[in-house]
Amino acid sequence: MSKKRRNHSPEFKSKVALAAIKGDKTLIELSQQYGINSNLIVKWKRQLIEQSSEVFASSKGLAPDRESEIQSLQAKIGQLTMENDFLSKTLGR
Known part of the structure; x- marks a missing residue:
């Protein structure tokens, strides 16, 4: 067993x-x-x-590589929000 x-x-x-x-x-x-x-x-x-x-490691308590990861994720959120807005206007919602 x-x-x-x-x-x-x-x-x-x-x-x-x-x-x-x-x-x-x-x-x-x-x-x-x-x-x-x-x-x-x-x-x-x-x-x-x-x-x-x-x-x-940093003043915020996050490692530097984590800060760059957070920035890239925030940029991705902004991009997806814009695409979502565009598609909702295009589809007439």
């Missing part, structure tokens, strides 16, 4: 990783509390520590 893989939300992962960083409880206690393997906790903790600098 095979076990089903569980997908954990980013919120859950960050909550567990922050609890591990605090150090109030041992890895064994945390793994029992959250019902996950202690290796996962170590992995998530390492990821949180390594990627924490990305939060402070």
Whole structure:
């Protein structure tokens, strides 16, 4: 019989990783509390520590590549709005 893989939300992962960083409880206690393997906790903790600098990468709290992505998506929204308006006028709505 095979076990089903569980997908954990980013919120859950960050909550567990922050609890591990605090150090109030041992890895064994945390793994029992959250019902996950202690290796996962170590992995998530390492990821949180390594990627924490990305939060402070820009003054807005977003990485520069995310800002360019937001701008391109806003441009796409504007384009689609114009096309939608044009088509609704053309079709007589």
